[in-house]
Amino acid sequence: MRRRSATPLARLALAAALAALGLASSAQDQLTPGPGSELTQAKCAICHEIGYVTRAPQSRAQWEEVMRVMVERGAPMTPDEIKVITDYLATYYNREGPSAAAQAASAQAAAAQAAADPLTQLLNRNACLGCHTTDKQLVGPAFRDVAAKYRNDPAAAAGLARKVKDGGQGVWGQVPMPPNPGLSDADAKLIVDWVLAQK
Amino acid sequence: MTDATRPIDVAEAPRSARREFLAQLAGLSALAAAGGARIPEALAQAAPADPPGTVPNEAVLAQKVQGFQVHSARPLTGSVPAQLHDFDITPNDRMYIRNNLLTPDLDASKHVLRVRGLVDKPLELSLADLKKLPSFTTASMLECAGSGRSAYLPKASGTPWLETGGMGCPRWTGVSLSEVLNLAGVKPSAKHVAFSGEDFGAVPTVPKVIRSIPMSKAMERHTMIVWGMNGADLPKIHGYPLRSVVPGWVGSASIKWLSGIDVLDAPFKGTYMDSSYRVPPYPIEPGQKMPPGAVSAEAWPVKSMITAPLPNDRYKAGGLLVVRGSAWAGDNDIDKVELSFDEGVSWERARLWAHSDKYAWRRWSLEVPINRIGYMTILARATDDKGNVQPIVPAWNPLGYFWNGIHRVGILVEKA
Numbered sequence: 332m333r334r335r336s337a338t339p340l341a342r343l344a345l346a347a348a349l350a351a352l353g354l355a356s357s358a359q360d361q362l363t364p365g366p367g368s369e370l371t372q373a374k375c376a377i378c379h380e381i382g383y384v385t386r387a388p389q390s391r392a393q394w395e396e397v398m399r400v401m402v403e404r405g406a407p408m409t410p411d412e413i414k415v416i417t418d419y420l421a422t423y424y425n426r427e428g429p430s431a432a433a434q435a436a437s438a439q440a441a442a443a444q445a446a447a448d449p450l451t452q453l454l455n456r457n458a459c460l461g462c463h464t465t466d467k468q469l470v471g472p473a474f475r476d477v478a479a480k481y482r483n484d485p486a487a488a489a490g491l492a493r494k495v496k497d498g499g500q501g502v503w504g505q506v507p508m509p510p511n512p513g514l515s516d517a518d519a520k521l522i523v524d525w526v527l528a529q530k
Numbered sequence: 531m532t533d534a535t536r537p538i539d540v541a542e543a544p545r546s547a548r549r550e551f552l553a554q555l556a557g558l559s560a561l562a563a564a565g566g567a568r569i570p571e572a573l574a575q576a577a578p579a580d581p582p583g584t585v586p587n588e589a590v591l592a593q594k595v596q597g598f599q600v601h602s603a604r605p606l607t608g609s610v611p612a613q614l615h616d617f618d619i620t621p622n623d624r625m626y627i628r629n630n631l632l633t634p635d636l637d638a639s640k641h642v643l644r645v646r647g648l649v650d651k652p653l654e655l656s657l658a659d660l661k662k663l664p665s666f667t668t669a670s671m672l673e674c675a676g677s678g679r680s681a682y683l684p685k686a687s688g689t690p691w692l693e694t695g696g697m698g699c700p701r702w703t704g705v706s707l708s709e710v711l712n713l714a715g716v717k718p719s720a721k722h723v724a725f726s727g728e729d730f731g732a733v734p735t736v737p738k739v740i741r742s743i744p745m746s747k748a749m750e751r752h753t754m755i756v757w758g759m760n761g762a763d764l765p766k767i768h769g770y771p772l773r774s775v776v777p778g779w780v781g782s783a784s785i786k787w788l789s790g791i792d793v794l795d796a797p798f799k800g801t802y803m804d805s806s807y808r809v810p811p812y813p814i815e816p817g818q819k820m821p822p823g824a825v826s827a828e829a830w831p832v833k834s835m836i837t838a839p840l841p842n843d844r845y846k847a848g849g850l851l852v853v854r855g856s857a858w859a860g861d862n863d864i865d866k867v868e869l870s871f872d873e874g875v876s877w878e879r880a881r882l883w884a885h886s887d888k889y890a891w892r893r894w895s896l897e898v899p900i901n902r903i904g905y906m907t908i909l910a911r912a913t914d915d916k917g918n919v920q921p922i923v924p925a926w927n928p929l930g931y932f933w934n935g936i937h938r939v940g941i942l943v944e945k946a
Contacts, residue, residue: 378732388684400805
C-alpha cells in the first residue's frame, strides 16, 4: 500500500477506517441464531462489539473462564443467564464448530426470530433487554416500574419515545441510558406503548 | 449514503450520514458499506451511541493517518501496520489506540492527581503543580500486551492485533513518577504502585481499569507521569491531560487519563491484575486453559519489525535494496539484528543506528544488492544484550500475549 498525499487527513483516515472495518467485520457482528443467541447478543453488546465473541472460538472451559471475567468486568447477568450464555457459546463458538443437532436448532431459531412479532424483534435488536427486564431493576428500571410511574400521565408516551431515541439520565438514578439514534419514530412509539402497558 | 471507496468528510456530511457513519464504526454494517449499499435500518438501529462526557470515535479517528486500521470500535482499538512505522519517533497520528472502556472528555483545568496509600503526606496535584516539578522529555516504547495476537493459532480471544502495529515510540514530556512519590514520602512497607484513570464503561457496574507495578519499576527515572506527547499536549485518545508511561512493559501498565496513584503493600487485587495480563508459568499445549501459577505480564521480550521496503513492492534485479526497521527488548538493550533473504537459511547482521533514549526502539538498516529473480522473503530477527533471541514459534498462551515471532516482508524482484 502506497501513501497518497494532499487530500485532507481526516477524510483519508475515516475512509481507511471504513475500509478496515469492511474487511474485518462483516458477518462477525451478528451471532449465529440458536438457543440463547438473543440473550448473548444483548448482554455482550452492552460493552463491546460482537467480534470479540465470534473471532476466537473457545473450548467450554475457556468460555466458562471468559464468563467469569465478564462478570468481574461488570456485565449485568443473573446466574441463570450466565448458564444460558455459556451453553450457547460452547455450542456455537467452539473450535470444532456446531454439531449437526446444534445446526438444526440454529435453523429453527432463525425461523423463529424471523417469525417473531415486530416488537420482540425490536427489543432484541436494540439490546433493550441487556439492561432492562419487565419485572426487575437491572441496569435500568423494570419496564413495569416505568409503566407505574407514568400510569396517570397521558403526555408521558411522547416524552419517553424521545428519551428512547436521545438517551436520558436522572429520573431513575445517575446511570445514563444510551441514545438509540437509528430508531424510527414509529418503532420508538411501538416500544414505549408496550412498556407503558406492562403491569 | 456512504461508500467505503469514497472519502467521507464527517464535518460536512449531513447529520443522517454521520449517524450512518457512526453505525459503521460500531462495526454493525460494514458489509453493507463495503458494497456501497445503504445501511439496513435494522443494523443502523443496533449501533449504540456513547454516553455524555466521552469523545466520539469519529473525532478520534479524524486525527489518525490514512492506513490506520481500526481493530474494534467498542472498545476503540487500532494501529498502523509496520510499513507505516518507518520513523525514529512515532508521530501521534500513528500511535496505536487500545481503550478498555470509553474515551473520556476531560477538562485539564479541573484535573486532579491524587497520591494516596502508604505515603507520609497524601497529595492532590493539579497539572500546574506537576509542571513545577523538574520535567524532561524522552522517547519511550509502549506496546500492548496482545500486540501480534492474531498470529497465534488457535486464536486467542481479545483485540485482534496484527503481528506488528500495537506499539509505538513517541517522545513524552513529564516528570519521573519517583519525583512525585518522593514528594509524598513513600513508607518502607510500600511494595507496589497502582494507577487509575478517569475512563468509564457503558454501564456503572463496570469497574475501573487499575494496574499496579512493583516499586523497583516505579522508582526508575523513565517511569513517568506525562502531559506532553511529541511536543504538544497529550491527544484526548492518548490520555489528555495526564497519563503514566511505564516504558518497555505491557501497555496496560501505563494508565491514560491518570487521576489516582495508590501506594500499596502488595500488588493491586482486581480484574485487570488477576484475570488479564497474565501468562502461564511454563509453555502449555495450545488451546488449553490457563494453568495455576500464572504470572503477571511485565516487560516485553525482544522483538523487531521491518518498516521498509513496502510489502509486495517490485524491484529490478541488479539494483540495491535498502531494508530498514526497528528493534526493542522491554527492559533490555538490543545487541544485534540479523536479516535473512533466503527463507532463513543464512543471516547477515544489519547496521544498528545510534542509541537514542534508553527505552526508545533501536533503528537499524542494511543495504544489499538484489540479484535473485522472483519473490524474496525478508526476515528480521533481533537479539538482546542478555542473549535472548526472537523465537521462530512464540509460546502460545491463553490470552495471546507477547507474540514476538520473526517478522517477514515479501517483495518481487523482476528482470532488469
